[in-house]
Amino acid sequence: MSRKGRARRISDCTGGGGPRSHARAPHQRRVEGAQQTFVIGVLASAADFERARAWRLSDAPDYERYLTDTARLLAEARRRFDTVRARMFHPQDFAEFCVLHGLDPAEPAARDRYLVNPPLQTQLLAYQGEELAGDFVPRLVRARENGLTLCHADLLLDGGLYGGAGESDDEHRRWVRAAYQRGAEVFRRMLVGAGAGVYELRLRVDAPGGKLSAAARILQWEDGVVRINDEDLELLCAVLCAGLALELPAVAVLHGSQGSAAAGGHFRPAAWAWSSDGPDWEPSARPVRLDGVAAQPGYSLGTVC
Incomplete structure (x- = not known):
């Protein structure tokens, strides 16, 4: 079967820091080495933007400006990095992640850990210059929903989908x-x-x-x-x-x-x-x-x- 779309989204990011703009770098990661990968979390709605204000993810005055700043940041990242990936930055998921791991949601390190959390990496999509407010943000929302379903399926299969079944099994x-x-x-x-x-x-x-x-x-x-x-x-x-x-x-x-x-x-x-x-x-x-x-x-x- 032939298809046209995106490759499987499994991030290998382990390093820190990326290009900066009003979208702020704390919810971005990159890996140093032969191939550099840039990963960013994107707020998917005005309601999510308002809820995340307390965590200072962006200096933008409103969600429309936030999308503009984020699009500019992604364009810069595509020029500088081999691979650019994104996932939905879901405020409720992030808050629960911080409670689970005892993290301060206002700290950049908490956002970094959330962004590259291995169980959530099925939610990553490759970004290839799409208009954010067009098809890409809705795809990020679907990718989060799909990722939760994939985690459920993997759990039912005792880790058999994503290699968690154990090396000897x-x-x-x-x-x-x-x-x-x-x-x-x-x-x-x-x-x-x-x-x-x-x-x-x-x-x-x-x-x-x-x-x-x-x-x-x-x-x-x-x-x-x-x-x-x-x-x-x-x-x-x-x-x-x-x-x-x-x-x-x-x-x-x-x-x-x-x-x-x-x-x-x-x-x-x-x-x-x-x-x-x-x-x-x-x-x-x-x-x-x-x-x-x-x-x-x-x-x-x-x-x-």
């Missing part, structure tokens, strides 16, 4: 890897059967500790080339993996517009549903409504090559 890692590959193949067959079009896949797995949910927008051309954000693909495959590995009840709906400009610009609405209660996915036994989207039983994935 090769059998466990192989088990998780096999389930991940099966999940990726399920997703591939859904797309191959759908053909060219613009779709959204919604997925829900009923798991211990709460539902695992994932959603992704997908553009598929006639030649099978697919565009999907890498972070969304990672989440879909991880949730599919957890459901298949643990044989949890699950449902998926693929809906959107089937067709292409090359076919004369003819598009038709489409919505298919599948379910799983064990090691395999099958067309749903009856019509499904998931997150307000109604779908008919899908095609057999076993007949898709």
Whole structure:
């Protein structure tokens, strides 16, 4: 499957200090060495900006100016560093992190530790010059939500997703890897059967500790080339993996517009549903409504090559 998006966001930052501006450096980190990486936390709303005022994250008078200053800082970072990454700076998460570790939230060191906290590094996105107030800030919000789901899935799999299972537990890692590959193949067959079009896949797995949910927008051309954000693909495959590995009840709906400009610009609405209660996915036994989207039983994935 071809895709265009972002690489997996696992930061290797360990060093201090970065370029300075009104956005302030204390919530930025970089690594010294052959490849320099710049990481920044971004406040994602005016409400978050107001809540964070007491921590002096920015000298900006309002959120609009904050975004302008942050965009300028990111542009400078792209000129100076090999890689630039960002994640949502969530005030509630940060406050709880400081309580958990006994840190003063007004101290730069606390913000540094929060920013590169290993369990939260699944929330990092590569920044490549996107407009902050356009698509990028909403993607940061989704990345935080996705990251929480990834942590939940990894916990259910005893650390098998991100290497926390232990160096000696090769059998466990192989088990998780096999389930991940099966999940990726399920997703591939859904797309191959759908053909060219613009779709959204919604997925829900009923798991211990709460539902695992994932959603992704997908553009598929006639030649099978697919565009999907890498972070969304990672989440879909991880949730599919957890459901298949643990044989949890699950449902998926693929809906959107089937067709292409090359076919004369003819598009038709489409919505298919599948379910799983064990090691395999099958067309749903009856019509499904998931997150307000109604779908008919899908095609057999076993007949898709």
